[in-house]
Amino acid sequence: MTYSIAPLRRPRWRTLALLALLLGPLLWPLHYIAQRYYSGQLAEQNRQTLDLYVANLLGTLRRYEVLPDLLGDMPALRASLHEPIDAGVQKSANQLLERIRQRTGADVIYLMRADGYCQATSNWNESDSFVGRDFSFRPYYQEAMQNKSGRFFGLGTTSGKRGYYFAAPVHDGGKVIGVVVVKVDLDGPEKLWGRTPEQLLVTDSFGVVILTSRNEWRFRASRPLNDQQREIIARNLPYPRGSLEPLEISDNQWLIQQRFLDEIGWTAQILAPRDLLERQVRSVLYIGGATLLALLLLLAVMTLRRRHYLERIALDARAKRDLELNVQERTQDLQTLNQRLQQEVHDREQAQRELMRAQDEVVQAGKLSALGTMSASISHELNQPLAAIRSYAENAAVLLDHGRVDDARSNLRLIGELTTRMANIISHLKAYARGARRAPESVALQAALEDALALLAARRRAMNVELIRDLPDAPLWVQAGETRLRQIINNLLTNALDALIEKGPPRRLWLIANQDEKGVTLIIRDNGPGFSAEALARAHEPFFTTKATTQGLGLGLAICDTLLRALGGHLHLSNHVEGGAEIRLFLLHGKPGVASVPQEEVRG
Structure with missing residues (x-):
């Protein structure tokens, strides 16, 4: 009697492909969730960065806000205005303004007569001295002569440097006899931004970029200017000639956050490239897709193994039936004995397989337990040294940016000591896991x-x-x-x-x-x-x-x-x-x- 053996059946790849098509749309909600999460995270980070920069900018300006009023009460400056041709009085006034500028860190301090000409200045002994220059066209002079506190941003006509001007009137018996002006250099706050993917943008009341982390954006108009605004700009000369080209910033390229500075009428903006957000979202989608692919491959392997197992059982059953039929043809007595022997062999094989499987599971469980304990221990013990290393590394970067090489080298030495300590901790935990002990x-x-x-x-x-x-x-x-x-x-x-x-x-x-x-x-x-x-x-x-x-x-x-x-x-x-x-x-x-x-x- 002969039996035919059915060929092995291939796994149903069509079913797996259909399942993949059904699970694929799950990546769309993952994309939405990841984009929403990283958008909020990036917005909060940029908001904090913008707040810090605005606080630093306003703090820099507030340091000099009251300085012109204080200088206006100094007798030496009043004497300079009363006796403009006395060389000794003028020299004392110039030296006084020079000393005050060195102590306060202002860019330049100067005294103007009522006719708008500069009488004394802190840069009196320099080649670009302001002495004798006419600044009556500046708005801060006109406001101070009206007995007000003058404020103005503009490009210096003599130095060509950007600055923010504070002006205050000098009184004599209720009459304004002159103006004291303090110019604050704005290059320092701009350089604090550093090299980051995010870009800085500060515009004045006309919408013209005055501070930025990109040189090509400086003194460009972020919005159209009307004829009245252009006339005011032409009269006050706050920007270089030939500037005010339009600046177009696309919302499709940048994530923009802004803050209006009521105190000075400026608007500070931080622009983050959308590529930062899209790169993180793509990483999440790649991980999700890889996970989905791994699940499908695992399902295919399990399906294939299950079918092989079923086919092997079927082959064993057919072989057993063939053997039983052959034994029945020879002798009825041997059939009973043969059946008993087969049952005993089957039971012993089953028991042996169960024993081997149980031993393998015990060994594997022991390995996983030891691995879990070792991983958790290392994670617990290395958290604090890693946090300290991160702090020292960030400090070292800041110190290097400021040229403090010795202090940065000290931080790097501390990082080296912490890595040695981490190596000792790992060595100890490895020895502990192997059952070793130290001297x-x-x-x-x-x-x-x-x-x-x-x-x-x-x-x-x-x-x-x-x-x-x-x-x-x-x-x-x-x-x-x-x-x-x-x-x-x-x-x-x-x-x-x-x-x-x-x-x-x-x-x-x-x-x-x-x-x-x-x-x-x-x-x-x-x-x-x-x-x-x-x-x-x-x-x-x-x-x-x-x-x-x-x-x-x-x-x-x-x-x-x-x-x-x-x-x-x-x-x-x-x-x-x-x-x-x-x-x-x-x-x-x-x-x-x-x-x-x-x-x-x-x-x-």
Whole structure:
């Protein structure tokens, strides 16, 4: 008797293609959500940047706002106006204005007579001195002569530099006899913008660009000017001749945010390229598409394996039926015995497969558990050094921009020390995961404590936490690893600062150390909310935490407890009688003055 074997069936690729077409439209909602999220994020970032720049610009101008009124009351300047031909009086007035300019940082300070000619100036001894020049056409002079405070933006007719002018009248018996003018240089606020994809744009009341991060946009009109405005501009000469070409900015190319400055009548704008937003949205769509493709491929593989499995079962069943029919033709007695033997073999094979599968699952679960613990531990321990490295790197970039190379080199050295510390932490966690142990060291407790405090100093000052120390002057030597001890103290201090966030001022942190014949005890205490009953009972358990999921993994105290036990010490948690949490860290005595032993792993 013969049987035919059906050919293997191919996976239904048409079905998978149809499923892909049905799932493809899911990328459209993903595109909408990503665009909305990154648009809001970019808008908020640009708003904060624009607010900072506007605050700096207004702060620069306000420094000089009252200076002309103060100078108008100085006797030396009044004497210069009363005795215009006295060389000694004029020299005193010029030197006085020069000294005031050097102290205040103004671009130039000058005194004008009632007829509009410059009488004295801070640049009297320079080639482009203002002495004897006629500035009566300037609006700030005309406003000051009307007994008002004059303000004006314009390009210097002599120096050719942009500036903002503050003017105030000089009185003598109720009569205006002259005008004091202070010119503020605006090149500094413009250069603060730096090289970023976002562009700066500041326009005056006429809509003309006066400050910008792009040189080709400067002194171009962002909106059409009427004949009256052009006449005023021609009379006051605030811009270079031949400027005021139209400036067109497309909304399709830029995301624009603006703020009107009521105090000076200007408008500040920040323009972010739309490509910044589109690039992030495209990245999200690429990730979503790749995920969808991976899901389809996984489904195809699972479908193929399922069909192969079913076909193999079918082949086994047909072979078994062939064998049973052949045995029935030979002898009825052997048929019963053969059936029993087949059933026993089948049962044994099934049991063996189940055993092997169970062993594989146990081994895989152990690997995943170890990998998860190692990843979570490394993430928990490296968060703070990474944050410090980021802060030092940003500071170094700013210092290099300002030419402070030595300070930047100091920051880079600190970054190098933090990377060494991170490498030691990773090495320790690897040794811990392999069941290895490190040779004991003799470490000064105060040095490790000061290092941890330095790492958290910026955060402690920002929280206004008062630090109270009760530490002996002589070094306390303990048996520990230098990196492990700093890691333990850093985790405990970080937990204390986290607890103090929930409490209003005053915030206090106590550090107390003492020793006896058994060892050294370090007490870390705060005046925060303290430990709950559940926290005291479960604080040493891995992944138990009372913080939000975004603030902690619950590994800090578990790691500290494990490290201390390996060093022969222990950790005790309690609540102080006066409120707040109290942590006692006990360590064995170390040999005084002994240098640190190299951290070599000793197989346990």
